[in-house]
Amino acid sequence: MxxxxxxxxxxxxxxxxxIAYHxxxxxWDDVVLLERDELTSGSTWHAxxxxxxxxxxxxxxHIHKYSVEFYKSLEEETGLNAGFAVVGNLRMAQTQERMNEYxxxxxxxxxxxxxxxxxTPEQIKERWPxxxxDDLKGALYHNTDGYINPADVTMAMAKGAxxxxxxxxxxxxxxxxxxxGEAWEVTCTKxxxxxGNLVPSDEQVVITAEHVVTATGNHAQRTAKLLGIKIPAIVVEHQFIVMEQDPALVEFRKDHPEHPVIRDADAQSYVREERGGWILGIYEKGAPARFEYGVPDSFRADLFPLDLDRIEEQYLAMIHRIPSCENSGLxxxxxxxxxxxxxxxPLVGPAPGLRNMWLAEGFSFGITAAGGTGYYLAQMMVDGEAEIDMASLDPKRYGDWMTTEYGARKNEECYExxxxxxxxxxxxxxxxxxxxxxxxxxxxxxxxxxGCVNGWERPNYFAPEGFSDHDARSFRRGGWWQYAVDEARAIxxxxxxxxxxAFTKHRVKGPGATAFLDWFTCNKLPRVGRINLTYALTPAGTTRTEYTIVREGEDEYYLVSAGAWTEYDADYLRKCAADKAGEFGYIEIQNVTTQYGVFAIAGPKSRDVLKKIISDAEPDTALSNKRFPWLSAKQIELGMCPVNAIRVAYTGELGWELHHPIEMQNYLFDLIMKAGEEYGLxxxxxxxxxxxxxEKSYRAFGTELGRDATxxxxxxxxFVNMDKDYQGKDAMLATGVRSKCVTLLIDGPQDADPWGREALIHDGKRVGRLTSGGYSVAFGKSIGMGYVPPELTKVGTKLKVRMFRELWxxxxVEDSxxxxxxxxxxxDG
Known part of the structure; x- marks a missing residue:
C-alpha cells in the first residue's frame, strides 16, 4: 500500500x-482510491x-453527455460489460406548460x-401501444441514452483505473x-x-497526498466535520418499486425492442422495464432528509422502510399511464x-479555504454524472481549468451562513x-x-x-397587493412582465x-495591496478617488471574477463583485493574496458584505433627488460632473447617513451606488423615498x-463572463491592459479569440422573450448560443447577448434564434x- x-x-x-480513472x-500515475466498505456499497448499489x-x-x-458517451466505450477498454441499455428516454407532457418546459x-x-x-401522442401510441x-400533449424523446447497471459500470471504471x-x-x-503546509496527511483506519457491522480496527496508516478528492456520498456530513467546512450535501429518502411480470409487456417484447425510460413528469415518476415487469421510481412530496449529522456506523448497504402511503398517488398514476400493469404484483x-x-x-471543485482539497459531493443523479465529473474535475486538477465553465457547480456557491437545518429542508424541497x-x-x-x-x-x-440570491432576499419586481408570484410564472412572458417593463421605463x-x-464587498489594504491587485487584475488600477471595472483571470486566462474597484487610498481599496458569488470570490482572493504575500508584502483582506447596504439610484432625475437630501455647503453643485465626475467615488452625507457614493450605474443611466452602514439603511430608504416623491421615484x-x-451590453458574471471565455x-x-503583467495574461493571449460576445436585437414571438440559453443559427447551422436574454424597453423588442464565431460579429449580421421550436x-447590433x-x-447638472 x-x-x-x-x-x-x-x-x-x-x-x-x-475520478480516479480520469x-x-x-x-497522474500515482493515484490511490480508498473505500471504507466495498465498492458501490453507498447509494451506487441501489441506484x-x-x-x-x-x-x-x-x-x-455537458457532464451527463460525456458520461453517456464514455460508458459506451468501457467494455472495449476493460472487457467488462457496463450493462448499458441504450433504450432512449421519453419525456411525456400532459400540459402545454410542460411542453414549453421541454x-x-x-x-x-x-x-x-x-x-x-x-x-406527438399518436406517434407515441404507434411505437409503444x-x-x-389520450391525455398527452406530446413528448421529447432522446434516443441515445437509457439506463445502466450501476454496480457494473462502477466495476468497469475501477478495472480501467x-x-x-x-x-x-x-x-x-x-x-x-x-x-x-505542503501536502495532506490523511489518517486512515482499517x-x-x-x-455484521463494519468497525474500526487498531490498524492505522497515514497517507501523504499532494491532492485529496472527497467523493463520500452519504457520508458528506462526516467529511465536512473532518475538514472543518460546510458541505450542503444531505441525504433524502428515495423510493422505487419493482413489479412482477406484466403479460402484455412480455407479449409486446416478443417482436419489439425494449421500451425507453418513460418519464411522466406530471405524475412525478419514471418507469422502465425490468425482466418482463416494470420499475416505478417516484419523486414525491414529504420524503424526509436523513443522516443530517452523519451516517450511523451500523448503516452499510442498507435501506429504509418503505412508505407506500406516501407514493400511492404516483402508483395509481402509473396504472393510468400503463393500464396493463394493474394486475402485476409487487x-x-x-x-x-x-x-x-x-x-x-452537485458540488464539484476546490473546497473553501483549503489547499489542494477537492470536493465531488451531493450527486442526486450520481450514475449519470459520474463519468463526466471525473473527466472535467481531472481537467481542473491537472490542467488548472476545465474546458467548460464549472462555476455553477462550485462548492463555494454556498457560504458559511448555511446551516444543517437549511441544507436538510432545502434538499427535501429540491427532491420534491x-x-x-x-x-x-x-x-x-x-x-x-x-x-x-x-x-x-x-x-x-x-x-x-x-428572489433569493446567495440566501439574500432581493426584489425581482414590484406588484400590487394580492398579486401571487407563483401564479405569475411562465415559460413565456409571465404575469410579472408588465411590472418589469414599467420599472425599466421609469429608469x-x-x-x-x-x-x-447583496453585492459582495471586500476591503483590501496594506503595504502589498497595490502590487497584489495590479497582478491580480487585468486592468490598470484607478487613481485615488476613482474607480474602474476589471477582471481577475484564472491561470488559464479566462474570467474568474468581475470587480468594480474603488481606490480609497494609496494602498486601500474597496472591491465590489456579484452578490451570488461571495464565498467564491472571497476564497479566491484570499488564496491568491496568500500566495503572493512573500513577493508583495502584507495584504489585509476583509469581507465586509454584511456591513454595508447598497442602494442604486438611477435615471435622468436621480441627481435631482439626491440634491434634496445631500448635506453639503453647495448642494446644487455637489453632484456635478466637475465635483463628482463619472467613474469616481466620494464620501458624502445624505441627511444623517454617511455614504460611500460611487458614480456608476449598471442600468446605463445617470446614477450612483450608495454604499451605507447597514444599520442606517431604513433611515436612508425613508429619506430617499420622501425626496423622490415629487419626481415620481x-x-x-x-x-x-x-x-x-x-441594452448597454454590460456583461454579467455567470452568463457572458466565466471560466470558459477570456x-x-x-x-x-x-478593460484589458497589455502594458503590465498579471495572472493569466500569457494564457489569455495564447488562447486567442475562439468566439466573441455580441448583443442582438430579436424579432421574437409577441408573448415571449429569450431566457439566455437558446441556440444561434446561421445558414441553417448552429453557430453559438445566447447567454442572456430579455426585453428592451428602448427598442420595443427582445434583446439578448451571446457568443458566435468572430467572423459573425460584424454589426448588421443576420442570425436566427430558436425559441419554442421556431426560428426567429x-x-x-453595436456594443451598447x-x-x-x-x-x-x-x-451634467
Missing amino acids: KTQVKALVVGGGAVGTA LAKAG AGLLPLFNMSYATT MLYASTAETCDVPFEWL LIRT RQRGVEIIRKMQVDAYHWN MVEKG KDDFNGPICYTPDGN HVYILHHPDEERPACRPLRTAPCYDRMKAAGAQF RENVGLIDAT KLVGARAQNWLRQ PLEADLPR DAVV PYDPKNESIRV
Whole structure:
C-alpha cells in the first residue's frame, strides 16, 4: 500500500472510481482510491441507473453527455460489460406548460449537441401501444441514452483505473485530514467485520497526498466535520418499486425492442422495464432528509422502510399511464438514501479555504454524472481549468451562513421539485426569508416580489397587493412582465431605486495591496478617488471574477463583485493574496458584505433627488460632473447617513451606488423615498435591471463572463491592459479569440422573450448560443447577448434564434445599442 501519492480519492462509488480513472488517464500515475466498505456499497448499489441527459444547466448537461458517451466505450477498454441499455428516454407532457418546459430543455440540449426528437401522442401510441396517450400533449424523446447497471459500470471504471495504475484499497476509513503546509496527511483506519457491522480496527496508516478528492456520498456530513467546512450535501429518502411480470409487456417484447425510460413528469415518476415487469421510481412530496449529522456506523448497504402511503398517488398514476400493469404484483421495493443539494446540482471543485482539497459531493443523479465529473474535475486538477465553465457547480456557491437545518429542508424541497415545472423565473419558498436587508419589510410592503440570491432576499419586481408570484410564472412572458417593463421605463425616463445590498464587498489594504491587485487584475488600477471595472483571470486566462474597484487610498481599496458569488470570490482572493504575500508584502483582506447596504439610484432625475437630501455647503453643485465626475467615488452625507457614493450605474443611466452602514439603511430608504416623491421615484427590481444592462451590453458574471471565455473573447479589450503583467495574461493571449460576445436585437414571438440559453443559427447551422436574454424597453423588442464565431460579429449580421421550436430573426447590433456614447451617464447638472 502506497503512503505517498499524488492524489488520494476518498470514496468508492461511481463518482469516486470515475475520478480516479480520469486522473490516471490524464497522466497522474500515482493515484490511490480508498473505500471504507466495498465498492458501490453507498447509494451506487441501489441506484436505478437512469441516464437522463436533459438538464437546464449548461455544465451539467455537458457532464451527463460525456458520461453517456464514455460508458459506451468501457467494455472495449476493460472487457467488462457496463450493462448499458441504450433504450432512449421519453419525456411525456400532459400540459402545454410542460411542453414549453421541454422546449427550454431542448434549447440547452441543442447548444450542447445532444440529439432529440419531438413526438406527438399518436406517434407515441404507434411505437409503444401499452402507453396511454389520450391525455398527452406530446413528448421529447432522446434516443441515445437509457439506463445502466450501476454496480457494473462502477466495476468497469475501477478495472480501467487499475489498468492505468490506480491502487484501490477497500475497508479503509479516513479519520483525519491534516495540511502540513505542503501536502495532506490523511489518517486512515482499517475496517473489519464484526457481528455484521463494519468497525474500526487498531490498524492505522497515514497517507501523504499532494491532492485529496472527497467523493463520500452519504457520508458528506462526516467529511465536512473532518475538514472543518460546510458541505450542503444531505441525504433524502428515495423510493422505487419493482413489479412482477406484466403479460402484455412480455407479449409486446416478443417482436419489439425494449421500451425507453418513460418519464411522466406530471405524475412525478419514471418507469422502465425490468425482466418482463416494470420499475416505478417516484419523486414525491414529504420524503424526509436523513443522516443530517452523519451516517450511523451500523448503516452499510442498507435501506429504509418503505412508505407506500406516501407514493400511492404516483402508483395509481402509473396504472393510468400503463393500464396493463394493474394486475402485476409487487416484486421488490427500495427506499434508499440519495444525496441532494439545495439547488440539485452537485458540488464539484476546490473546497473553501483549503489547499489542494477537492470536493465531488451531493450527486442526486450520481450514475449519470459520474463519468463526466471525473473527466472535467481531472481537467481542473491537472490542467488548472476545465474546458467548460464549472462555476455553477462550485462548492463555494454556498457560504458559511448555511446551516444543517437549511441544507436538510432545502434538499427535501429540491427532491420534491425534480418533476415540478421548472420555470426559469421560479423562486422556491423553503427556508425563506432567511438573509434580509433592513429594508426588507419596507420593500415587501411596497409590493416587492423577492428572489433569493446567495440566501439574500432581493426584489425581482414590484406588484400590487394580492398579486401571487407563483401564479405569475411562465415559460413565456409571465404575469410579472408588465411590472418589469414599467420599472425599466421609469429608469430610462425618470428615476428608480434598486436594493443592491447583496453585492459582495471586500476591503483590501496594506503595504502589498497595490502590487497584489495590479497582478491580480487585468486592468490598470484607478487613481485615488476613482474607480474602474476589471477582471481577475484564472491561470488559464479566462474570467474568474468581475470587480468594480474603488481606490480609497494609496494602498486601500474597496472591491465590489456579484452578490451570488461571495464565498467564491472571497476564497479566491484570499488564496491568491496568500500566495503572493512573500513577493508583495502584507495584504489585509476583509469581507465586509454584511456591513454595508447598497442602494442604486438611477435615471435622468436621480441627481435631482439626491440634491434634496445631500448635506453639503453647495448642494446644487455637489453632484456635478466637475465635483463628482463619472467613474469616481466620494464620501458624502445624505441627511444623517454617511455614504460611500460611487458614480456608476449598471442600468446605463445617470446614477450612483450608495454604499451605507447597514444599520442606517431604513433611515436612508425613508429619506430617499420622501425626496423622490415629487419626481415620481419608482422602486425597481432585478429583472428590469437585467434587461437594462443588456441594452448597454454590460456583461454579467455567470452568463457572458466565466471560466470558459477570456475577457478578449467577451469583447472587452478596453478593460484589458497589455502594458503590465498579471495572472493569466500569457494564457489569455495564447488562447486567442475562439468566439466573441455580441448583443442582438430579436424579432421574437409577441408573448415571449429569450431566457439566455437558446441556440444561434446561421445558414441553417448552429453557430453559438445566447447567454442572456430579455426585453428592451428602448427598442420595443427582445434583446439578448451571446457568443458566435468572430467572423459573425460584424454589426448588421443576420442570425436566427430558436425559441419554442421556431426560428426567429436576430441581428447583431453595436456594443451598447442604447446610448452608445454614454451621454446619459455623463450628463451634467
